[in-house]
Amino acid sequence: MNSKLSILYKETLLNNIIPFWEQHSLDQKNGGYFTCLDAQGGIFDTDKFIWLQGRQAWTFSMLYNKVDKKERWLSAAKSGIEFLKTHGTDSQGNFYFATTAEGKPLVHAYNIFSDCFAAMAFSQYAKATGEAEYKELAQKTYYNILNRISNPKGLYEKNTNTRQLTGFSLPMILSNLTLELEDILAPEEVQKTIDYSVHQVMDIFLDKKTGLIFENVLPDGSHHNSFNGRLINPGHGIEAMWFMIDIGVRKNDTSLIEKATQTILTILEYSWDPKYGGIFYFMDSEGHPPQQLEWDQKLWWVHLETLVALAKAYEHTHNKDILNWYYKVHAYTWTHFSDSENGEWYGYLNRQGEILLHLKGGKWKGCFHVPRAMFQCWKSFENIEKFTQINLPKD
């Protein structure tokens, strides 16, 4: 292995991950991307999941903007952007959850996550091309998200108002989305939304007593003793902490960075599987059986977002406990998820660390967490390597 981690992440991104998606996922006929890819890259399902279309269009635009002005990347991004523009929305401008390969609507717009990733994609693509049309699409999508935020599921909300639990996903995504859209929003809008989401994440969803992020809380941040109220999603919490570190860096707020770093450590201590290694997918804060049958599985995005969070935390704090956790999570993640034979990473392992689904992409895994984490870790380790030499323990 190359001794520099920055090089490992860069080369894996550029020579393994991105070529896999360029080779296997582009729908040359209809535009957009096939995301259901088996271990070798074969397409096993052709439906288009809109948030994965947005995520992949974002990834290729981001690479064009931040890594290299390759025309082929811009063209891959354009394919998804045009698909989103033409087939992505219903008559109210809300993004569908899924369409057929040709773009016929399959599953209605039952939440606003598709919209969040479409907005990110339009914004990065606007930056790449300088075309006003995509900037306007990004703005329009962003304000539509804000309009729907008090009732993101709209008509499809099955819960009554009896129990006023609110979910962590939205403030978490907003905290990242706002930085992503910084160039196309008014500065006061950016500031307002960042302040709102930092407050939500760090004061409302972060529990003062345990130091854990709860997935659903009452409006004042207090807890409700029910399945949803006890739910911990460690990967979500850790991912949000690197969004907080990004915001802390932007605001030069070292106490926010420090608090996010401590929270990463707390969540990892809590959610690391003592028996088989890896981070659990879901937990119950009281130790009761979670309702999610997949609770003990080990998911690619949880581990990759943790590597990003640890790299960023170490980059900005030089905290030794963070470095030790980085070693541990790195060893597990690179050994278990990466497929050196066929390229890209597996997404789903069972508790024991064996491959549960032999796929590189599906309904929920696309071209997003792996390349984004590779890029983020590459850049963080470039900075880390300016002040120290990281040597992975051999074992």
Add this chain to the structure above:
Amino acid sequence: MNSKLSILYKETLLNNIIPFWEQHSLDQKNGGYFTCLDAQGGIFDTDKFIWLQGRQAWTFSMLYNKVDKKERWLSAAKSGIEFLKTHGTDSQGNFYFATTAEGKPLVHAYNIFSDCFAAMAFSQYAKATGEAEYKELAQKTYYNILNRISNPKGLYEKNTNTRQLTGFSLPMILSNLTLELEDILAPEEVQKTIDYSVHQVMDIFLDKKTGLIFENVLPDGSHHNSFNGRLINPGHGIEAMWFMIDIGVRKNDTSLIEKATQTILTILEYSWDPKYGGIFYFMDSEGHPPQQLEWDQKLWWVHLETLVALAKAYEHTHNKDILNWYYKVHAYTWTHFSDSENGEWYGYLNRQGEILLHLKGGKWKGCFHVPRAMFQCWKSFENIEKFTQINLPKD
């Protein structure tokens, strides 16, 4: 172990399963049942899941009607019946998915399964008490189900009309519900609905080529190459086959019984885990990765319904292949799910057969599949033992 299987099932039902629910699940304050019970029977969540309320009220009414006129069973049934009557429905008469312990609505009526089990409960309870009110409630609920059957999710349906897949659950449940409600419906209504559901199950959902039951098909029974269109739920298919055998016995239709028996064998050959034993929860008919992350888990109801199906098939056909499968599934099921220490059965095992969730009841597991299977197997083996002596292989 007692050498007679009929005695094993009877004694487990009466001395282990039912006492567990009587002791731990009755909500003395609000009526209805707590179903979230840990391994020892401790209540870890108090929300009321309406279909589990209906299922438990049905179980206690059925025991009163078919096993013994114990006042305590009737009283336990009444508690759930009154809860359903008072708190179960919204203003349109549709049954909620969940309420609080006190009966405040938590999750709207987003499908008609709660209604199916409420109808079964009212009908059994009407038979137990002879009270016209419950007979009328059962009839009203049944006709409301039929009214909603073309769009069972109502406003909560997220799928567009692009792909006309229809699901197996409804015809499957109807085939059992109609026999359950036989006493309170007009004979021509019973006949019509039985004919409809047998046709749906055996001609539309049962695939002529593979002999498997598909979970979602196009209206003419042809298949669609998509996640939902490729989905196989072996436990569902096998459970439906014992409903078909019941109908075959009622109609004296030996060819239906024979076809159901062959289908049980085909599904078992297809879905038995060759590595660890047990029946998979979900499979993809083309061998692609299923979208359900829990696909390889071993669930209590799948295995118990299989024991019932095998017992009934053997009772009516004396087929030796069925008997051999019975031995195999019996050995796996009684060894892995039954908890000899604390009573009742675990619900969820991982692929390896280890306990995944240390619970006896939850959001989806209540007082239903275990006692119903114990009762059905007890009665089938009483008949089987009239013509042969079953000796379980020792190993």
